[in-house]
Structure formats: structure tokens, C-alpha cells
Amino acid sequence: MSLADIGTSQQTDGPTPIIELIRATKLYDRRAVLSEVSLLVEGGAAMALIGRNGSGKSTLLSILAGLTKLSSGTMVRSGRRIATGYAPEAFPGLKMSAEHYLLSMARIAGLALAEAEARMAELLEMFHLEEFRRQRMDGFSKGMLQKVNLIQSLIAHPQLLLLDEPMSGLDLPAQHTLIGHLKELKRSGTGIVFSIHEPQTIEALADSVHVLHAGRTVTTIHGQEEMRVTPAVYIVCKGISEQRKAEIMDMPGVTSIHALDGTPGDYLAATLEIAAADDYLRHILQAEGSVVSVEPCGGLSAGGLEQWMDPKPVKGGTAG
Numbered sequence: 001m002s003l004a005d006i007g008t009s010q011q012t013d014g015p016t017p018i019i020e021l022i023r024a025t026k027l028y029d030r031r032a033v034l035s036e037v038s039l040l041v042e043g044g045a046a047m048a049l050i051g052r053n054g055s056g057k058s059t060l061l062s063i064l065a066g067l068t069k070l071s072s073g074t075m076v077r078s079g080r081r082i083a084t085g086y087a088p089e090a091f092p093g094l095k096m097s098a099e100h101y102l103l104s105m106a107r108i109a110g111l112a113l114a115e116a117e118a119r120m121a122e123l124l125e126m127f128h129l130e131e132f133r134r135q136r137m138d139g140f141s142k143g144m145l146q147k148v149n150l151i152q153s154l155i156a157h158p159q160l161l162l163l164d165e166p167m168s169g170l171d172l173p174a175q176h177t178l179i180g181h182l183k184e185l186k187r188s189g190t191g192i193v194f195s196i197h198e199p200q201t202i203e204a205l206a207d208s209v210h211v212l213h214a215g216r217t218v219t220t221i222h223g224q225e226e227m228r229v230t231p232a233v234y235i236v237c238k239g240i241s242e243q244r245k246a247e248i249m250d251m252p253g254v255t256s257i258h259a260l261d262g263t264p265g266d267y268l269a270a271t272l273e274i275a276a277a278d279d280y281l282r283h284i285l286q287a288e289g290s291v292v293s294v295e296p297c298g299g300l301s302a303g304g305l306e307q308w309m310d311p312k313p314v315k316g317g318t319a320g
């Protein structure tokens with residue numbers, strides 16, 4: 001049930017809606033960086049936001065956090081005050097100790113001093129940061145700053161947790177710690193929205209994936225089952241004429257196909273069912289194109305989602 005429905009219907013058992021965006025649009029200098037995006041965040045579930053650089057993920061998170069205003073559309077909250085934790089993408093090395101900063105954040109969020117101290121100690125220990133608690137953050141490494149950033153978002157038991165690239169800069173043990181803690185939070189009913197570029201985190205944590213491209217929703221996928229579809233193959237080629245491109249795009253078994261951004265020349269990347277790979281490769285060669293790389297992909301990749309994360313590096317040569 002969406003939050004928009006709640007006013008008109010009897011509430012039923014099941015996931016609790018926390019916050020909903022309906023046709024959310026954000027303009028900067030009359031340019032739409034988000035266009036008509038709708039989504040519903042539910043308690044006890046995690047939604048991954050994926051999309052290439054500049055697709056609007058951070059803007060969307062900042063809107064959900066209440067820090068950026070919509071240009072049009074609606075944001076509906078389940079209550080007047082939702083305890084919200086927000087870890088932005090860029091976190092500054094402030095000229096104060098981690099302890100001073102975290103206690104201030106906890107107090108601002110409404111925690112009593114004793115509770116704030118206890119919760120801070122628990123989280124500092126969890127992220128192996130306790131020995132640095134009295135040091136100034138302007139001397140911290142990137143990963144240490146990210147840990148402080150995450151701790152401030154978690155400290156006041158958020159009902160809604162918004163994380164912008166939470167794994168950025170974290171070492172592997174810290175990544176595992178974070179995933180474990182986020183799973184616990186989900187079990188306790190927190191709704192989580194996180195932007196991410198790594199498929200592993202999606203598989204470990206996400207209950208749904210919302211894909212953005214140039215500020216628009218490309219697709220949304222619900223449920224681990226839907227995310228883990230059959231294995232597939234990811235093929236990058238180049239040198240195909242516009243006319244032949246249209247033909248290969250229509251070939252059976254091609255899940256997704258797109259021009260590969262950030263590479264020289266007209267590189268084309270396709271995700272397709274394994275059974276269709278031979279036929280596809282034959283078509284490329286008949287169209288006088290050349291094959292740059294062929295790689296198996298599984299899990300999330302098979303749904304064609306990989307193309308919306310960071311573009312894969314193209315192996316082999318430059319465009320001719």
C-alpha cells in the first residue's frame with residue numbers, strides 16, 4: 001500500500017510505508033536533474049539506487065532527507081517527524097574531534113547525553129574507531145571519515161536511513177560490519193535507501209533496485225528472486241553502422257544494449273542470454289564490426305543492471 005492510499009483505505013498488515021515520492025522533479029537552472037521519479041520506501045526493506053555518474057542518485061537522497069526541495073511533484077511522509085539518518089557522499093574533515101561531532105549530532109537528533117554516549121561508544125567500537133575518538137577529524141583518512149559519516153547517520157536509531165555510496169573508502173572488514181548492521185536495522189523495521197556502484201552490496205542487502213538514468217527512472221526491480229535471474233553474457237563491440245545497430249538491438253535474447261559512455265569511438269555494450277551469444281557475435285562480424293570483449297555475467301548483471309553501474313572498462317585497443 002502506498003502512503004498516498006492510506007488516507008482513503010483501511011491500513012492492512014504488511015510492510016509499513018515510510019516515505020513516498022510521487023512524480024518528483026528537480027530543476028537546477030531550468031535543467032531537470034530528476035524527472036517524474038516515483039518511489040515508495042517501506043520499513044524493514046532496503047532499496048538500492050543505481051545509475052551512472054550524474055544520473056541523480058545524490059539529488060534523490062537529499063530530497064528524501066528533506067535537504068533539497070522538489071521543483072514539482074509530491075513527497076508524502078508517514079508521520080510528522082520521521083527519525084532520519086543521512087550519510088551524504090562527501091563528508092568533510094572538520095576541525096573537531098570525532099567524539100565532539102558525534103555527540104553533538106546525537107544530541108541534535110534528540111538523544112539524552114547518557115544514551116548518546118552509549119550509542120556512540122557502541123558504534124565506534126563496531127567500526128574500530130574508538131582509539132581515534134579524541135582526535136581531530138581534519139587528520140583522518142578517507143575511510144575513517146566515512147566511518148564517522150556512517151556513525152552519525154546511525155547514531156539516533158533512524159526509522160529512515162539514507163546512505164549515499166556507503167561503501168566508499170571502507171576496507172573490507174568495515175564493509176562486512178556495515179552490511180551486518182544494516183541487515184539488523186532492516187529486521188528492526190528501518191527503511192533504507194542507498195546509492196551504490198557495487199553489485200555485491202545489492203545482492204547482500206537490497207530488497208529492490210531503482211535504476212536512474214539522466215534523472216529518469218529506467219526500471220525498478222523488486223525482490224531478490226527477480227534480481228537473480230539466469231546467467232548471461234556481456235559483449236562489447238565497436239564499428240557497427242547505425243543501420244546495422246538497429247538490427248542487432250532487435251535480436252532475440254538481447255536484454256539490454258547501449259552505447260558505452262566514457263570510451264573513445266562507438267563502443268556498444270550488450271547484455272544477452274547465453275543461448276543468443278553465438279548468433280549475436282555472428283551478426284557483429286557480418287556487420288563488419290569487431291568484438292572488443294565477451295564476458296560471462298551472472299546474478300544482477302544478467303538483468304542488464306550492470307550497464308547502469310559504473311561502465312565496465314573496455315579491454316583491448318582503442319576505437320578505430
Ligand SMILES: Nc1ncnc2c1ncn2[C@@H]1O[C@H](COP(=O)(O)OP(=O)(O)OP(=O)(O)O)[C@@H](O)[C@H]1O
Nearest residue numbers: 028029033051052053054055056057058059060089
Ligand atoms: N546544486 C546543484 N546545482 C546544479 N546542478 C546540480 C546540483 N547538484 C547536482 N547537480 C546536477 O544534477 C545532476 C545529478 O547529480 P547527482 O549528484 O544527483 O548525481 P549522482 O547520480 O549522485 O552522481 P554520482 O554517481 O557521480 O555521485 C548532475 O548533472 C549534477 O551536475
